[in-house]
Amino acid sequence: MTDIAVACKQVSKRYGAKTALDHLDITIPRGHVVGVLGPNGAGKSTFFRMLAGLVQPDAGVVEVLGQRPGWRANENIAYLPDRARWYPDHTTEQAFQWAERFLPAFDRAVAERLASLMQLDLTLQAGGMSRGQEARLMLILCVARRVPLIILDEPFSGIDVVSREQIVDALMEHICDGDKTVLISTHEIHEVEALFDSVIFLGDGRLQLAGEADALRRQYGSMREIVKRLHLGGEQQ
Amino acid sequence: MDERQVGALRFQLDLSQPIYEQIVEQMSRAILRGDIGLGEKIPSVRELAQGLRVTPNTVMHAYQEMERQGLTETRRGQGTFITSSRQRVEAFRQQEAHRVVTEFLAKMRSLGFTEAEIIEQLRSRRQEEEMQ
Numbered sequence: 001m002t003d004i005a006v007a008c009k010q011v012s013k014r015y016g017a018k019t020a021l022d023h024l025d026i027t028i029p030r031g032h033v034v035g036v037l038g039p040n041g042a043g044k045s046t047f048f049r050m051l052a053g054l055v056q057p058d059a060g061v062v063e064v065l066g067q068r069p070g071w072r073a074n075e076n077i078a079y080l081p082d083r084a085r086w087y088p089d090h091t092t093e094q095a096f097q098w099a100e101r102f103l104p105a106f107d108r109a110v111a112e113r114l115a116s117l118m119q120l121d122l123t124l125q126a127g128g129m130s131r132g133q134e135a136r137l138m139l140i141l142c143v144a145r146r147v148p149l150i151i152l153d154e155p156f157s158g159i160d161v162v163s164r165e166q167i168v169d170a171l172m173e174h175i176c177d178g179d180k181t182v183l184i185s186t187h188e189i190h191e192v193e194a195l196f197d198s199v200i201f202l203g204d205g206r207l208q209l210a211g212e213a214d215a216l217r218r219q220y221g222s223m224r225e226i227v228k229r230l231h232l233g234g235e236q237q
Numbered sequence: 238m239d240e241r242q243v244g245a246l247r248f249q250l251d252l253s254q255p256i257y258e259q260i261v262e263q264m265s266r267a268i269l270r271g272d273i274g275l276g277e278k279i280p281s282v283r284e285l286a287q288g289l290r291v292t293p294n295t296v297m298h299a300y301q302e303m304e305r306q307g308l309t310e311t312r313r314g315q316g317t318f319i320t321s322s323r324q325r326v327e328a329f330r331q332q333e334a335h336r337v338v339t340e341f342l343a344k345m346r347s348l349g350f351t352e353a354e355i356i357e358q359l360r361s362r363r364q365e366e367e368m369q
Contacts, residue, residue, distance in 0.1 A: 033292050168290055176283045176293050193252055194239075194291040214255035214295065221253040 004066070005030045005149055005181040006051060011060030013046055013205075020046040022205035024060070028183070030148065033175055033195050035213070035223060036185040038202035039231045044185040045082055047202070048153050051183075052079040065149060075104040078142040082153040086137055088127030092120055099141050111144035114173070118166040132163030139167050143174045149181045150174070156188040164191055171195065193223040201230055243280055243288030245272065256291055260299035261306075268308055268319055269330055276321035279309065 006028040013021040021043045028034055036044050049055040050062055053069035067073040086095055092115060099106040115122060118136045126134055135155065142150055156164050168191060174180060175195065186192055193199075199216060201209040208230055209216070213223070220226050239250045248263050250256060267273050279285075282300060286293040300317055303309045307325045311317050320326065345355045 032294075169287070172287045172290060176286060190252070194250065194256060194289070194295075197292050197294050213292075214257055214298075217253060217255050223252070225253060 003030055004028070005032070005064070006183070007061075007063045008047075008050075009061045011050070011057045011062055013043075013050070013055060013058050019205050021050075021057070024202075024205065024207055026200060026207060026210070028181065028198075028200075030181050031179045032197040033180075033182045033184070035189070035193060035196040035199040036183055036202065037189060037199060037223060037227050038185075038208070039227075041204075042202040043205040044202055045153055046205075048079065048151050048183065048185065049081075051151060052077060076147045077149045077151060078103075078145040078147050079151045080138055080142045080153060080155055083157070084138045086126040086134060086141075089125060091123050091125050092137055093122040095126065095137060095141065096122075099144070103141070103145055105146040106141075107144050107146055110146075111140050114140045114144060114170050117173070118163075118170055130160075132159045135159045136163055136166060136170075139170060143170055148179065149183075151183045153185050154187070155184065156186055156191065164188065168192060168195070189222075189224040189227065196223065199223055199226075201226065203230060241289050243285055246280070248289060250289065250291070257295045257298040257302065260285075260289075260291075260296065261302045264299070264303060265306075265308060265329065265333070268326060269333070273319055275319055275323060275326065277319050278315075279317050279319060281316055 004027060006026060008024050008026040011021055011024040012019070024043070024047070026047075036047065038044055046055060050057060051064050051069055053071065053074060062069055064073050065076050087098075090098065096108055096111050099111070100108050112122070118140070120133060120136050120140070124133065126137060129137065139152070139155055142152065155167055159167070171182070172195070175182060184192060184195075193213070196213045198212050199210065200207065209226065216223070216226065220229070239252070241248050241250065246264070246267060248260070250259055264273075264279070273279065280288065282293050282296045285291075286296045289296070300309065304311065304317075306329055308320055308329055309317050310320055342355070345358075350358070
């Protein structure tokens with residue numbers, strides 16, 4: 001296994017006239033929790049979808065855990081898409097049963113422990129869940145997989161503060177299990193920025209700044225301040 | 238400023254400053270003040286990381302720094318402990334005092350104060366405090 005979790009070399013992607021990624025060079029070492037920050041439309045989701053093999057680059061090379069993205073690499077990746085939903089007629093328990101059958105390396109015992117930690121009722125149907133409850137379910141389905149790479153696209157958006165804290169606690173459990181690489185994009189920077197080992201700032205599909213979190217703090221201040229400064233006048237939530 | 242409590246330890250984290258330095262500084266002060274006793278066990282990296290909601294790598298970095306300063310020692314299989322050596326803590330206290338005085342002197346000199354004037358400032362400050 002390589003020490004590099006993610007490597008992008010000169011990766012570009014266009015959707016019609018819109019440039020989503022523009023000659024992106026990114027290297028992420030294994031075992032890091034990485035914040036991927038930037039305003040809407042910066043290219044974060046495209047970047048993640050590319051790692052999960054859902055989007056092909058127009059140019060450049062992407063490697064994830066030493067492989068090209070695709071179904072084989074995805075055995076080792078848990079990916080939570082932006083605004084992810086679950087089958088409305090499944091209860092939490094049925095979702096776990098499904099995950100046990102279809103998601104590689106899903107650990108049901110871990111999922112049940114997290115559900116109890118996050119106060120998520122096993123008999124509740126996804127269709128009847130609040131946004132926060134469903135977000136917790138989606139997070140558990142990712143984090144309960146014993147895989148080396150987890151990718152979370154906006155795991156906190158539209159979620160109440162209590163659910164957010166519970167999600168952070170579940171993430172902490174996962175991170176502390178060692179040698180896990182986690183990529184998180186979020187606008188709720190304040191809640192999670194202390195979890196980041198390093199941070200990547202994207203804007204207009206380009207890499208604007210990247211570095212070790214404490215080194216960036218020494219030089220520029222908090223991650224939230226950096227995003228504000230990089231995108232002054234740009235779209236911010 | 239986020240305030241977080243882990244066991245008997247209270248931390249205030251300022252996310253605009255390096256976090257590992259704040260952990261080192263606040264734990265060192267807790268040791269110097271005697272909030273944590275000599276030879277006492279401190280939280281594991283995992284416990285502190287979870288309590289502070291901070292990446293475990295940062296806590297590990299802080300613990301390595303404290304060990305380098307001789308404030309803590311790791312006992313294999315048992316965890317991390319505050320040094321039981323009073324001399325070490327005293328040496329660290331002196332070193333910190335030296336650092337603070339150096340900073341203070343540099344600042345005063347940059348304001349144009351001579352050594353005699355600085356000493357005079359300290360004296361009059363002490364008198365002020367005694368009067369209160």
